[in-house]
Amino acid sequence: DGGITQSPKYLFRKEGQNVTLSCEQNLNHDAMYWYRQDPGQGLRLIYYSQIVNDFQKGDIAEGYSVSREKKESFPLTVTSAQKNPTAFYLCASNPGAMGNQPQHFGDGTRLSIL
Amino acid sequence: GQNIDQPTEMTATEGAIVQINCTYQTSGFNGLFWYQQHAGEAPTFLSYNVLDGLEEKGRFSSFLSRSKGYSYLLLKELQMKDSASYLCAGDARPSGGYQKVTFGTGTKLQVIP
Secondary structure (H helix, E strand, O other): OOOEEEEOOEEEEOOOOOEEEEEEEOOOOOEEEEEEEOOOOOEEEEEEEEEOOEEEEOOOOOOEEEOOOEOOEOOEEEOOOOOOOOEEEEEEEEOOOOOOOOOEEOOOEEEEEO | OEEEEOOOEEEEEOOOOEEEEEEEEEOOEEEEEEEEEOOOOOOEEEEEEOOOEEEEEOOEEEEEEOOOOEEEEEEOOOOHHHOEEEEEEEEEOHHHOOOEEEEOOOEEEEEEO
16 A cells, blocks of 8 residues: 655654654655644644755754655654754655645654653 | 634534634635644545635535635534544645645644533
Protein backbone atom coordinates (compact mmCIF):
# COMPACT_ATOMS: atom_id res chain seq x y z
CA ASP A 1 0.00 0.00 0.00
CA GLY A 2 1.18 3.52 -0.77
CA GLY A 3 1.70 5.99 2.02
CA ILE A 4 3.97 8.27 4.01
CA THR A 5 6.33 6.90 6.63
CA GLN A 6 7.79 9.07 9.35
CA SER A 7 10.46 7.90 11.73
CA PRO A 8 11.10 7.74 14.54
CA LYS A 9 7.72 7.99 16.28
CA TYR A 10 9.35 9.50 19.39
CA LEU A 11 12.64 11.40 19.52
CA PHE A 12 14.57 13.04 22.31
CA ARG A 13 17.08 15.81 21.83
CA LYS A 14 19.82 17.02 24.13
CA GLU A 15 20.68 20.69 24.43
CA GLY A 16 22.89 21.88 21.56
CA GLN A 17 22.22 18.79 19.46
CA ASN A 18 20.93 18.59 15.89
CA VAL A 19 18.41 15.86 15.12
CA THR A 20 16.96 14.69 11.81
CA LEU A 21 13.40 13.50 11.27
CA SER A 22 12.80 11.13 8.39
CA CYS A 23 9.93 11.32 5.92
CA GLU A 24 9.55 8.87 3.01
CA GLN A 25 6.63 8.53 0.58
CA ASN A 26 5.91 5.95 -2.12
CA LEU A 27 2.92 7.79 -3.59
CA ASN A 28 4.97 9.30 -6.44
CA HIS A 29 3.96 12.76 -5.19
CA ASP A 30 5.93 15.79 -6.33
CA ALA A 31 5.08 18.02 -3.35
CA MET A 32 6.10 17.42 0.25
CA TYR A 33 5.56 19.51 3.39
CA TRP A 34 6.71 19.73 7.00
CA TYR A 35 4.43 21.08 9.73
CA ARG A 36 4.85 21.66 13.42
CA GLN A 37 1.95 21.31 15.85
CA ASP A 38 2.06 22.51 19.45
CA PRO A 39 -0.46 21.33 22.08
CA GLY A 40 -3.92 22.71 21.35
CA GLN A 41 -2.68 24.47 18.23
CA GLY A 42 -3.12 24.08 14.50
CA LEU A 43 -0.42 23.13 12.02
CA ARG A 44 2.28 25.67 11.16
CA LEU A 45 4.25 25.27 7.94
CA ILE A 46 8.02 24.90 8.33
CA TYR A 47 9.24 24.06 4.82
CA TYR A 48 7.73 22.76 1.60
CA SER A 49 9.07 21.36 -1.64
CA GLN A 50 7.29 21.11 -4.97
CA ILE A 51 10.10 19.44 -6.90
CA VAL A 52 13.36 17.61 -6.35
CA ASN A 53 16.31 19.86 -5.43
CA ASP A 54 14.02 22.80 -4.66
CA PHE A 55 12.29 23.89 -1.46
CA GLN A 56 10.79 27.02 0.08
CA LYS A 57 10.59 28.38 3.61
CA GLY A 58 7.24 28.27 5.29
CA ASP A 59 6.03 30.48 8.11
CA ILE A 60 8.39 29.22 10.84
CA ALA A 61 11.58 28.06 9.07
CA GLU A 62 14.10 29.54 11.54
CA GLY A 63 16.10 26.83 13.30
CA TYR A 64 15.19 24.15 10.76
CA SER A 65 16.74 22.86 7.55
CA VAL A 66 15.61 20.43 4.84
CA SER A 67 16.87 18.71 1.72
CA ARG A 68 15.09 17.16 -1.27
CA GLU A 69 17.67 15.05 -3.09
CA LYS A 70 15.17 12.35 -4.00
CA LYS A 71 11.50 12.59 -4.92
CA GLU A 72 10.43 10.17 -2.21
CA SER A 73 12.43 11.66 0.67
CA PHE A 74 12.18 14.99 2.52
CA PRO A 75 14.16 14.88 5.80
CA LEU A 76 13.87 17.70 8.34
CA THR A 77 16.78 18.68 10.59
CA VAL A 78 15.99 20.47 13.82
CA THR A 79 19.13 22.43 14.59
CA SER A 80 20.46 23.69 17.91
CA ALA A 81 19.31 27.16 16.81
CA GLN A 82 15.70 26.07 17.37
CA LYS A 83 15.32 26.97 21.04
CA ASN A 84 11.89 25.48 21.58
CA PRO A 85 11.78 22.28 19.50
CA THR A 86 9.34 20.28 21.65
CA ALA A 87 6.35 19.63 19.39
CA PHE A 88 4.57 17.12 17.18
CA TYR A 89 6.05 17.15 13.65
CA LEU A 90 3.95 16.09 10.68
CA CYS A 91 5.12 15.39 7.16
CA ALA A 92 2.66 15.53 4.26
CA SER A 93 2.62 15.12 0.49
CA ASN A 94 0.31 15.71 -2.45
CA PRO A 95 0.60 15.28 -6.22
CA GLY A 96 1.89 18.79 -6.79
CA ALA A 97 1.36 22.40 -7.69
CA MET A 98 -1.02 21.98 -10.61
CA GLY A 99 -3.63 19.90 -8.84
CA ASN A 100 -5.73 21.11 -5.95
CA GLN A 101 -5.26 17.85 -4.13
CA PRO A 102 -5.56 17.10 -0.41
CA GLN A 103 -2.42 16.37 1.54
CA HIS A 104 -1.68 12.89 2.80
CA PHE A 105 -0.07 12.87 6.24
CA GLY A 106 2.38 10.59 7.97
CA ASP A 107 1.76 9.46 11.55
CA GLY A 108 4.06 12.14 12.97
CA THR A 109 7.17 12.34 15.14
CA ARG A 110 6.94 13.63 18.67
CA LEU A 111 10.14 15.47 19.63
CA SER A 112 11.05 16.27 23.24
CA ILE A 113 13.98 17.93 24.98
CA LEU A 114 15.99 15.92 27.51
CA GLY B 1 -0.21 35.86 3.22
CA GLN B 2 -3.03 33.84 4.65
CA ASN B 3 -5.16 34.36 7.76
CA ILE B 4 -7.52 31.60 8.86
CA ASP B 5 -9.91 31.99 11.82
CA GLN B 6 -12.13 29.37 13.46
CA PRO B 7 -13.57 28.92 16.98
CA THR B 8 -11.31 27.20 19.49
CA GLU B 9 -13.82 24.82 21.04
CA MET B 10 -17.41 23.64 20.60
CA THR B 11 -19.64 21.19 22.43
CA ALA B 12 -22.61 19.38 20.93
CA THR B 13 -24.96 16.53 21.85
CA GLU B 14 -24.92 13.07 20.34
CA GLY B 15 -27.44 12.84 17.49
CA ALA B 16 -27.55 16.60 16.96
CA ILE B 17 -26.22 18.83 14.16
CA VAL B 18 -23.23 21.14 14.59
CA GLN B 19 -21.80 23.82 12.30
CA ILE B 20 -18.13 24.80 12.52
CA ASN B 21 -17.34 28.14 10.89
CA CYS B 22 -14.13 29.32 9.26
CA THR B 23 -13.24 32.72 7.85
CA TYR B 24 -10.20 33.37 5.72
CA GLN B 25 -8.20 36.13 4.07
CA THR B 26 -5.92 34.71 1.42
CA SER B 27 -4.10 36.07 -1.59
CA GLY B 28 -4.03 33.74 -4.57
CA PHE B 29 -6.89 31.69 -3.08
CA ASN B 30 -7.67 28.36 -4.80
CA GLY B 31 -9.99 26.59 -2.40
CA LEU B 32 -10.58 25.42 1.14
CA PHE B 33 -9.89 22.09 2.86
CA TRP B 34 -11.43 20.58 5.97
CA TYR B 35 -9.54 17.91 7.94
CA GLN B 36 -10.40 15.87 11.02
CA GLN B 37 -7.73 15.19 13.62
CA HIS B 38 -8.13 12.91 16.61
CA ALA B 39 -5.85 13.60 19.57
CA GLY B 40 -2.28 12.44 18.94
CA GLU B 41 -2.99 11.37 15.39
CA ALA B 42 -2.41 12.78 11.91
CA PRO B 43 -5.13 14.82 10.18
CA THR B 44 -7.38 13.02 7.72
CA PHE B 45 -9.01 14.69 4.72
CA LEU B 46 -12.75 15.43 4.87
CA SER B 47 -13.58 17.83 2.04
CA TYR B 48 -12.33 20.39 -0.47
CA ASN B 49 -14.39 23.29 -1.81
CA VAL B 50 -13.32 25.39 -4.77
CA LEU B 51 -16.71 26.67 -5.99
CA ASP B 52 -19.35 28.51 -4.00
CA GLY B 53 -22.04 26.34 -2.50
CA LEU B 54 -22.64 23.27 -0.42
CA GLU B 55 -20.97 19.90 -0.99
CA GLU B 56 -22.48 16.94 0.80
CA LYS B 57 -20.62 13.76 1.67
CA GLY B 58 -22.62 11.46 3.93
CA ARG B 59 -23.04 12.95 7.40
CA PHE B 60 -20.56 15.71 6.62
CA SER B 61 -21.17 18.73 4.38
CA SER B 62 -18.98 21.73 3.61
CA PHE B 63 -19.96 25.16 2.34
CA LEU B 64 -17.91 27.91 0.72
CA SER B 65 -18.60 31.57 -0.10
CA ARG B 66 -15.61 33.04 -1.94
CA SER B 67 -17.03 36.57 -1.95
CA LYS B 68 -17.42 36.53 1.84
CA GLY B 69 -14.23 34.60 2.64
CA TYR B 70 -16.33 32.16 4.63
CA SER B 71 -16.74 28.41 4.95
CA TYR B 72 -18.44 26.01 7.32
CA LEU B 73 -18.39 22.30 8.05
CA LEU B 74 -21.74 20.75 8.95
CA LEU B 75 -21.83 17.50 10.89
CA LYS B 76 -25.18 15.70 11.14
CA GLU B 77 -26.33 12.86 13.39
CA LEU B 78 -23.36 13.38 15.66
CA GLN B 79 -21.66 10.31 17.08
CA MET B 80 -19.29 10.08 20.03
CA LYS B 81 -16.45 9.18 17.63
CA ASP B 82 -16.85 12.62 16.00
CA SER B 83 -15.13 14.14 19.04
CA ALA B 84 -11.97 15.52 17.45
CA SER B 85 -10.36 18.71 16.19
CA TYR B 86 -11.55 20.03 12.85
CA LEU B 87 -8.99 21.97 10.85
CA CYS B 88 -9.83 24.52 8.19
CA ALA B 89 -7.03 25.03 5.64
CA GLY B 90 -6.66 27.55 2.83
CA ASP B 91 -5.17 26.43 -0.47
CA ALA B 92 -3.41 29.23 -2.32
CA ARG B 93 -0.84 30.00 -4.98
CA PRO B 94 0.73 33.25 -3.75
CA SER B 95 1.88 35.44 -6.65
CA GLY B 96 1.05 32.62 -9.05
CA GLY B 97 3.77 30.46 -7.58
CA TYR B 98 3.70 27.09 -5.92
CA GLN B 99 0.70 25.78 -3.99
CA LYS B 100 0.82 26.65 -0.30
CA VAL B 101 -1.62 25.28 2.27
CA THR B 102 -2.14 27.21 5.52
CA PHE B 103 -4.04 25.69 8.44
CA GLY B 104 -6.20 27.38 11.05
CA THR B 105 -5.70 26.57 14.72
CA GLY B 106 -8.49 23.99 14.64
CA THR B 107 -11.83 23.68 16.42
CA LYS B 108 -11.94 21.08 19.16
CA LEU B 109 -15.39 19.46 19.11
CA GLN B 110 -16.63 17.54 22.13
CA VAL B 111 -19.69 15.35 21.61
CA ILE B 112 -21.57 14.61 24.81
CA PRO B 113 -24.24 11.95 25.45
